[in-house]
Amino acid sequence: MGQDAFMESFSKTFCFLKCKIYFLLLGTCSTFTLKVPSHTVHGIEGEPLVLPVHYDVNTTASEIQIIWMLARPQSFSRYLLSSVNKSVVPDFEYQPKFTLIPLNASLLINPLSFSDEGNYIVKVNVKGNGMVSAQENIQVTVNVPVSKPVIRSEPTSGAVEHVGNITITCSVRKGTRITYQWLKNGQPVTASPSYSFSLNNDTLFIAPVMKDDIGNYSCLAKNPVSEMESDPITPTIYYGPYGLTVNSDKGLKVGEVFTVDIGEDILFACSADSNPPNIYSWIRRADNTTHIVKYGPHFEVASDKVTQKTTDYLCQAYNNVTGKRDEMQFTVIITSIVDHEKLVQKGNALSPLAAITGISLFLIFSMSLLFLWKRYHLHKVIQQKLERRPATEYKKTQIFSGHEDALDDFGIYEFVSFPDNSVPPKVPSNKYVSCSDFVQSYDVHGTVYEVIQHIPEQSCSDH
DSSP states (O other), X not given: OHHHHHHHHHHHHHHHHHHHHHHHHHOOOTTEEEEOSOSEEEEETTSOEEEOOEEEEXXXXXXXXXXXXXXXXXXXXEEEEEEETTEEEEOTTTTTTEEEOTTSOOEEESSOOGGGOEEEEEEEEEESSSEEEEEEXXXXXXXXXXXXXXXXXXXXXXEETTTOOEEEEEEOSSOSSOEEEEEETTEEOXXXXXXXXXXXXXXXXXXSOOGGGOSOEXXXXXXXXXXXXXXXXXXXXXXXXXXXXXXXXXXXXXXXXXXXXXXXXXXXXXXXXXXXXXXXXXXXXXXXXXEEEEESSEEEEEGGGOSSSEEXXXXXXXXXXXXXXXXXXXXXXXXXXXXXXXXXHTTOOOOHHHHHHHHHHHHHHXXXXXXXXXXXXXXXXXXXXXXXXXXXXXXXXXXXXXXXXXXXXXXXXXXXXXXOTTSOOOOOSOTTOOHHHHHHXXXXXXXXXXXXXXXXXXXGGGO
């Protein structure tokens, strides 16, 4: 047993020294090129892996030698195989696993295992007019694809904004060389005053939580050969109420004042952004007192049952988890003007044409009354004054006017004079005095309104 182990160790050492001697003797030359597409190749455990190598010979070559070796940390380098003019000479120990792909220097590893991880060295020697050689290194990693990650959030009951914290953890069942990335609504999450990560990035800390932290969180687990994203979760965050508003289905809204026609029912709706949903209370203010009239997001006011023309109301929203509340005051004004269109909707039998006709007749009748009132108003004043005068003066007025009834005299009136009863009229001694002069001498003392009109000439003997 000890001798066999010694011989195996000696054989490996001898092969290694032989390869070193080849490298030293062959040297390098620029008459041909050796290329590898990548100096790092990631393989999947249990699957075949090809290490691609390409070389170009610019001179006539009599012999081309290819040598593959594997160097691993903290261990001796291993001779894998060699070939001369496409004739492969494998190491007997690794013969079924390592082979050359025909017509080039690429190495096939099948199947790949974790022991195959390391630095692979390829050496190509070309013998022609002289000796040229080139060497390249390829680093090989062996990986296990990641499984679909699973995330969980703590606490499961949720957290209150500005107060609580949330921790989200990502885990996978299998996989190697895993790196984690956190996504919120499909976008990467970066470190901030509210977001921090564990050392290997598999845990996300949100402290303290805010309303803006609400979203769909997912974890992306990946390694050099695969990546998988978890199903999203939405952590529960309690917040609010925010943005309280009061709206109505009817009426005219100006600021926080609603104007409603009498007889019209109006439905109010109160809403605010909150989680969990708010508890709504409707409060009426009157005579410096308040009392709750209804619970719930809706409140109906029947305007014909409201005793006051102007009433103040208050909608209050309360979140029983966050302990916060918000409120909004508004005023309802009941007006007594009901337009014709609403009367028609409530069963008024009058058509629009009939209403217009009625209004026109009313205007004509009113204008007629106004005309008659202006026409006879002054006559009534004269009649009232005449009724208050003595009967004797009224008779004198009748005789002087030349009519039996003064009520028949219509026209423009003038101020005239009549003699006093206590002083007899003086008849002039001159017989040639005219009747008009006599009337002028008679025109003294008492007054009355007389109609100005044509009075027939009368002889003095009539008086």
